[in-house]
Amino acid sequence: KKDIRILAYESSCDETSTAVIKNGREIESLVVATQIKSHQRFGGVVPEVASRHHIEVITQITKEALSEAKVTWNDIDAIAVTYGPGLVGALLIGVSAAKAASMATGIPLIGVDHIMGHIMAAQLEDEIEYPALALQVSGGHTELVLMHDPINFEIIGDTRDDAAGEAYDKIGRVLGVNYPAGKTIDTWAHQGNDTFNFPRAMLEDDDYDFSFSGLKSAFINTCHHADQIGEKLDKYDLAASFQAAVVDVLSHKTIRAIKEFKPKTFVLGGGVAANRGLRERLEAEIGKLDNKPKVIIPPMKLCGDNAAMIGAAAYNLYKAGKFSGLDLNADPSLEL
Ligand code: KG4
Numbered sequence: 022k023k024d025i026r027i028l029a030y031e032s033s034c035d036e037t038s039t040a041v042i043k044n045g046r047e048i049e050s051l052v053v054a055t056q057i058k059s060h061q062r063f064g065g066v067v068p069e070v071a072s073r074h075h076i077e078v079i080t081q082i083t084k085e086a087l088s089e090a091k092v093t094w095n096d097i098d099a100i101a102v103t104y105g106p107g108l109v110g111a112l113l114i115g116v117s118a119a120k121a122a123s124m125a126t127g128i129p130l131i132g133v134d135h136i137m138g139h140i141m142a143a144q145l146e147d148e149i150e151y152p153a154l155a156l157q158v159s160g161g162h163t164e165l166v167l168m169h170d171p172i173n174f175e176i177i178g179d180t181r182d183d184a185a186g187e188a189y190d191k192i193g194r195v196l197g198v199n200y201p202a203g204k205t206i207d208t209w210a211h212q213g214n215d216t217f218n219f220p221r222a223m224l225e226d227d228d229y230d231f232s233f234s235g236l237k238s239a240f241i242n243t244c245h246h247a248d249q250i251g252e253k254l255d256k257y258d259l260a261a262s263f264q265a266a267v268v269d270v271l272s273h274k275t276i277r278a279i280k281e282f283k284p285k286t287f288v289l290g291g292g293v294a295a296n297r298g299l300r301e302r303l304e305a306e307i308g309k310l311d312n313k314p315k316v317i318i319p320p321m322k323l324c325g326d327n328a329a330m331i332g333a334a335a336y337n338l339y340k341a342g343k344f345s346g347l348d349l350n351a352d353p354s355l356e357l
Pocket residue numbers: 034158159160161162185186187189190201202203204205207291292293295296297324325326
């Protein structure tokens with residue numbers, strides 16, 4: 022049986038990445054050019070700056086991915102690329118590069134949904150058994166996704182406003198923490214206590230949606246009020262209180278979804294999967310269940326945006342014969 026090799030591109034936000042993936046499971050090369058430093062002074066990702074950086078590095082890192090994997094275009098069976106959701110200008114750079122490569126080489130093209138990619142990072146770590154459930158939490162996403170099989174996914178819950186990581190970054194700014202703030206807030210949270218009792222939005226609602234803007238506002242108001250009356254609040258307790266509210270809501274809805282849909286595998290992904298409080302809580306809660314799903318948490322370098330996860334997802338689409346034409350276009354609001 023012949024090995025299937027996929028060259029994958031990812032450029033939906035602030036990382037430009039290329040990878041060569043064998044048989045949907047094995048990373049032969051992975052190159053990630055991050056732009057975090059360029060966006061840090063703005064406190065978030067600036068779309069124009071992102072597009073320019075993608076253009077600057079994409080040709081070079083395509084060569085690097087091939088040479089690191091010790092392969093040439095002749096060894097590649099498909100070219101995969103994220104075509105949405107994301108920043109339109111950023112997506113267009115990857116889509117154009119992939120289409121140009123496909124046209125020049127005649128290698129078939131596969132457009133991949135970014136969220137499907139994130140979830141499929143798990144496939145690089147372990148075998149996913151279906152049906153599966155994924156909690157995808159990052160600076161751009163907060164979704165509960167039911168996976169019927171390797172290519173048919175259904176979003177059962179989503180954020181109504183801010184993504185969880187985005188909320189971390191915004192309250193981090195109030196505390197003077199550099200973007201992205203999640204890691205520092207997580208560390209502080211472990212040194213403080215939940216003394217503020219911030220709101221847990223939609224905790225008792227019977228859907229799987231999330232909302233973090235009320236929590237963010239409550240946090241900011243608390244800090245401003247203290248400022249006005251000249252009171253100094255403990256940053257560790259603030260962090261612990263914020264994190265407790267986020268983790269409560271995320272774990273509560275996840276456990277309820279596991280009970281309802283009885284997945285064989287549970288996947289945690291996205292940058293916020295690094296959060297110690299969230300991991301500990303989910304592991305503890307899943308441990309108490311009667312029908313425990315297998316839990317897969319990809320390593321951190323695969324939780325952030327990267328092309329390896331896009332190559333993994335593309336392999337499943339390849340197997341299902343789901344190729345794209347050269348008219349593939351970036352779709353900033355693509356839905357699974
Ligand atoms: O997946 P990712 O690298 O990029 C995208 O947003 O697509 O996620 C980055 C996000 C940032 O918002 C960052 O603050 C958050 O993940 N993050 C964390 C932690 N580490 C990173 N949030 C909470 N706790 C952490 N330990």
